[in-house]
Structure formats: C-alpha cells, structure tokens
Amino acid sequence: SALILRGAVKRHYPLAAIAQIRVQGAELHFRAGDEAVVLGLGPDLAAAWARQLMKPPPSLAAKLGVGPDRPVYVLGTVQDPVLSAALQGAVAETAGQARQWLAVLLAPADLQALLQALQATAAPTIWAVYRKGPAADPGDGQVRQALRAAGYRDSKSSAVSTQLTATRYSAVHPAA
Helix, strand or coil: CCCECCCCEEEEEEEEHHEEEEEEEEEHHHHHHHHEEECCCCCCHHHHHHHHHHHHCCCCCHHHHEECECCEEECCCCCCCHHHHHHCCCCCCCCCCEEEEEEEEHHHHHHHHHHHHHHHCCCCCEEEECCCCCCCCCCHHHHHHHHHHHHHHEEEEEECCCCCCEEEEEEECCCC
C-alpha cells in the first residue's frame, strides 16, 4: 500500500499518491503529492520498480483466489461491503461445489460452528475472516489455535477491509 524508503532518506509514499512514473537512465522519477522524487537505482532496478509501481494492485477476489471458476462455500453472514463485492458471483451453494471455504467469524459461536462443520466435512482450504485488533473475539490467536487443533495450518493472510482481516488455512496431510 506504500513505497517506504528506509535508507539515508526516510520517506513513506502511499501508492495512491504516486503519479507520473518514468525511468530516465538509471533513475526512477515520480511525483508524490507536491513532491518530485528521483531515486538513483540503476537502469535495471529503476525499470523493475517502475513496472511494479504502475501495476494495479490485485483485487480482494484475486487475493482470496475466488471467482466464478473458483467457487467458495461461505459459512456465516457476509455483511462487509468490500467482502461482499469480492465474493460476487463466486459463492457455491454447497460445500461439495466449492474449491475452498470462507468462514466469517464475528463471534465465538461462529468459530464453534466452523469447527462443527469441519467435523462433518473436511475442507481443503479455509479463509477465516475475523475482526482486526486486540479486542476481536474471536481474534487471530483463538482462530489459529482452534484451526491448528483441527488439523489446519495458516499459510497466508490478507486485509479484507478497514474492519476485517483474513487468514488462509490448509489441511495438513499426514506424511506417507
């Protein structure tokens, strides 16, 4: 979400504020608000950074790996508009039709419902979506502990919205 310089010059540029990106020789040039920025990176690195800065960020649907051809089974109620938009056209009616599950965990009972559902039908991959912050119940630690005890391991996380975060869990397969 930002370009952060941590060398001799320390700056934080939100990606949304970066414009007029170009490479001139070995330098990367851009504007960030009213500031003109020139970074001497060498020709190859300047070109690579320019390409990266011009690439649009992935959508939430892409981060979650959901779409009409990659359906997800949803447990719980999706109330967050950002998450709802990401799931548009990608929700499977049954667990058997889905490639992965997405569990909205906004209360301890939601986590218990997920664990009960997993006893009946194992999911290969689960995105656990829950509130951000230390006051979240269930929070990151509770979700991780419960899903690890159920045979899942976390492998990726993604911000969902200003209020929600998501962690991907995959089933651990015993060694053959």
